Amino acid sequence: MATLSTPDARVENRLLAALPPDEYERLSPNLQPVSFSLGEVVYEFGGQLSFVYFPTTSIVSLLYTMENGTSAEMGLTGNDGVVGIALFMGGGTMPNRAVVQSAGGALRMSAKVLQDQFALGGAFQHRLLRYTQALITQISQTAVCNRLHTVEQQLCRWLLLSHDRVQADELVMTQELIGDMLGVRREGVTVAAGRLQDLGAIRYVRGHIKILDRAILEATACECYQVVKDEFDRLLGGDAVG
Amino acid sequence: MATLSTPDARVENRLLAALPPDEYERLSPNLQPVSFSLGEVVYEFGGQLSFVYFPTTSIVSLLYTMENGTSAEMGLTGNDGVVGIALFMGGGTMPNRAVVQSAGGALRMSAKVLQDQFALGGAFQHRLLRYTQALITQISQTAVCNRLHTVEQQLCRWLLLSHDRVQADELVMTQELIGDMLGVRREGVTVAAGRLQDLGAIRYVRGHIKILDRAILEATACECYQVVKDEFDRLLGGDAVG
DNA sequence: AGCTGTATGTGCGGTAAGCCACTTACGTGG
DNA sequence: CCACGTAAGTGGCTTACCGCACATACAGCT
Numbered sequence: 001m002a003t004l005s006t007p008d009a010r011v012e013n014r015l016l017a018a019l020p021p022d023e024y025e026r027l028s029p030n031l032q033p034v035s036f037s038l039g040e041v042v043y044e045f046g047g048q049l050s051f052v053y054f055p056t057t058s059i060v061s062l063l064y065t066m067e068n069g070t071s072a073e074m075g076l077t078g079n080d081g082v083v084g085i086a087l088f089m090g091g092g093t094m095p096n097r098a099v100v101q102s103a104g105g106a107l108r109m110s111a112k113v114l115q116d117q118f119a120l121g122g123a124f125q126h127r128l129l130r131y132t133q134a135l136i137t138q139i140s141q142t143a144v145c146n147r148l149h150t151v152e153q154q155l156c157r158w159l160l161l162s163h164d165r166v167q168a169d170e171l172v173m174t175q176e177l178i179g180d181m182l183g184v185r186r187e188g189v190t191v192a193a194g195r196l197q198d199l200g201a202i203r204y205v206r207g208h209i210k211i212l213d214r215a216i217l218e219a220t221a222c223e224c225y226q227v228v229k230d231e232f233d234r235l236l237g238g239d240a241v242g
Numbered sequence: 243m244a245t246l247s248t249p250d251a252r253v254e255n256r257l258l259a260a261l262p263p264d265e266y267e268r269l270s271p272n273l274q275p276v277s278f279s280l281g282e283v284v285y286e287f288g289g290q291l292s293f294v295y296f297p298t299t300s301i302v303s304l305l306y307t308m309e310n311g312t313s314a315e316m317g318l319t320g321n322d323g324v325v326g327i328a329l330f331m332g333g334g335t336m337p338n339r340a341v342v343q344s345a346g347g348a349l350r351m352s353a354k355v356l357q358d359q360f361a362l363g364g365a366f367q368h369r370l371l372r373y374t375q376a377l378i379t380q381i382s383q384t385a386v387c388n389r390l391h392t393v394e395q396q397l398c399r400w401l402l403l404s405h406d407r408v409q410a411d412e413l414v415m416t417q418e419l420i421g422d423m424l425g426v427r428r429e430g431v432t433v434a435a436g437r438l439q440d441l442g443a444i445r446y447v448r449g450h451i452k453i454l455d456r457a458i459l460e461a462t463a464c465e466c467y468q469v470v471k472d473e474f475d476r477l478l479g480g481d482a483v484g
Numbered sequence: 485a486g487c488t489g490t491a492t493g494t495g496c497g498g499t500a501a502g503c504c505a506c507t508t509a510c511g512t513g514g
Numbered sequence: 515c516c517a518c519g520t521a522a523g524t525g526g527c528t529t530a531c532c533g534c535a536c537a538t539a540c541a542g543c544t
Contacts, residue, residue: 062382066386066465072390075382088371089372090372091477094375119363129330129331130333132331132374136378140304141337143381143384146389148425151501185502187501187502187524190522190524191524193522194523205521223309230337231337235332393531416490416492418491427532429493429534430531432492436492449490449491
């Protein structure tokens with residue numbers, strides 16, 4: 001059977017790449033490459049999902065928008081995970097939005113195929129659940145971080161998490177949008193980003209952030225980044241079963 | 243086979259109560275009633291779990307403690323759910339603590355039994371995953387709420403969520419401990435609780451909170467409470483499959 | 485009744501960040 | 515190379531909350 005995905009698509013998503021060869025062969029005919037543009041809405045609050053998406057070069061933010069229009073991010077998914085966990089967790093819909101934060105590609109799989117394959121209970125199920133647990137850690141840490149840390153610390157956390165999920169040293173993202181993600185005003189981002197720029201950690205020009213020195217970002221960030229990173233490494237690392 | 247649980251233990255936890263009779267019969271011999279005292283630690287940061295717990299009359303908070311000792315709650319589980327999701331999600335440990343917030347009973351099940359039963363893929367697995375998705379919503383909303391809402395609004399949310407999971411109109415909880423849960427100072431809780439008392443919503447006397455008027459609490463809370471409640475009802479309601 | 489420990493109430497100065505109004509800088513397209 | 519739209523920087527005022535230092539109040543014990 002001819003696969004619609006590109007030959008090396010597999011290695012572009014770490015969750016899929018970690019599957020044993022036979023399971024991957026079983027899935028690959030059902031993966032279609034798609035392309036996400038910046039700001040595209042992958043799913044809406046309460047919307048029924050028809051597909052799950054395995055990002056390859058894109059990053060997708062999960063965020064919640066309040067009644068008064070303010071919003072905040074709860075977590076973000078890159079090529080280490082999957083967007084649309086409600087489909088295998090059983091709920092069908094999620095009470096939040098998923099928005100493309102960094103343009104790029106993804107592999108999509110239909111709801112039915114996903115659910116059938118999940119029900120087989122093999123490595124695929126195992127990997128999806130482990131990823132979900134890692135995501136729970138990320139969301140939890142976001143909750144704690146929102147309560148206890150400064151905007152500057154959170155900006156560092158966010159930049160590091162994003163940088164880990166993208167191939168380049170440049171992020172395309174306005175301060176306005178980062179404000180929406182972090183649930184702070186645009187001006188707050190400006191001030192915090194200005195300090196990071198003075199420190200030499202980043203350079204910021206009209207929607208293009210260049211990561212110049214990760215070490216400075218890590219030193220300025222709160223412990224939350226490391227907690228999330230460690231847990232992702234532990235749960236999704238190569239040594240894990242299947 | 244004689245069950246070690248009390249005859250009506252089943253109906254005390256809604257997750258178990260929703261199982262079809264044959265599945266419940268299969269599980270019940272493996273459920274042992276245990277009793278939790280206030281402040282007891284169910285599991286520690288990174289600790290290996292040997293059991294999962296299905297609270298019946300107790301409430302267990304999931305919280306994270308920072309390096310500097312401050313802490314914040316990410317979610318709480320009562321008789322609608324289960325404590326120790328890492329055991330079936332595959333991680334084995336969680337990077338947070340679980341602390342008994344309201345003394346009472348629970349039913350425990352060993353890790354091995356849980357994992358074997360989960361792997362069968364029936365209604366039990368289905369229910370556990372749906373609960374996990376509901377918990378994700380709760381944690382997500384906590385993250386958003388921490389960022390965007392006042393201490394008073396969050397206190398209302400917390401009181402309502404706790405009240406929903408306990409049988410009486412009285413919560414046993416000092417303002418100091420609520421401060422730890424919400425990630426705010428004890429004095430901040432005092433001020434917010436004082437206002438709620440002036441409004442006639444609660445009465446607070448030395449660690450005993452009496453819920454006098456839920457309607458006032460709901461009006462004062464942010465939308466976060468309703469979002470979480472709706473999602474729990476949707477995902478865990480009686481109409482859901484199996 | 486009085487003692488003592490824990491729980492709660494209150495006030496004050498400091499700070500992070502919100503809101504608002506505005507200026508400056510870049511950069512693409514005419 | 516100029517204009518205009520979008521992105522970023524700045525400053526002043528206000529607010530919510532923190533940190534600290536106390537004052538009070540209840541509850542069980544003697």
